Amino acid sequence: MNFAGVGYTLPAVVAVVAVCAAESILLRTGLFRRPAYWLTMAIVLGFQILVDGWLTKGPTPIVVYNPDHILGLRFPWDIPVEDYLFGFAxxxxxxLGWxxxxxxxxGVPR
Incomplete structure (x- = not known):
């Protein structure tokens, strides 16, 4: 793992923190308490793994990340962990905007 290069990692973490803070402090929509939200995120994650895995896997990936800008944690199929953070955010x-x-x-809150 390369902790020196935070070119992609730091913005990914900041994006997650910013979105969670926006919901918890400003918007307070209750989205995180809804099972439908978590089901949606599970579906998104499933497709993200398929598509992102296809883009980043193999000896000749379509998308190549600079190893100096990511932590180096990759799973499954060589997907950088930062991609999951950005996807979530x-x-x-x-x-939240919708x-x-x-x-x-x-509209009636759900």
């Missing part, structure tokens, strides 16, 4: 941020917009339009 991106999907959660979009869902939920907040729905609540502002007078």
């Amino acid at each position: 991106l999907v959660t941020a979009v869902l 939920e907040r917009a729905r609540q502002r339009q007078g």
Whole structure:
């Protein structure tokens, strides 16, 4: 593991912290308490593993990461752990935005 290069790792961790803080402190939509959210994230994770694995696996991957910019933890199929963090932050941020917009339009909280 290379801890010196945080070019991709640090923004990935900051993105997760920022999204979780936005929900916990600012938005308070209750999204993290909903089983439907966690089911959605499990489905996203399944497809992320398939697609990301195809892009990063093998002797000639389509996507190549600079080893100086990631931790070096890769699983399964050579997927950098940072990709999971960014995926979580991106999907959660979009869902939070949709939920907040729905609540502002007078939708009933679920």
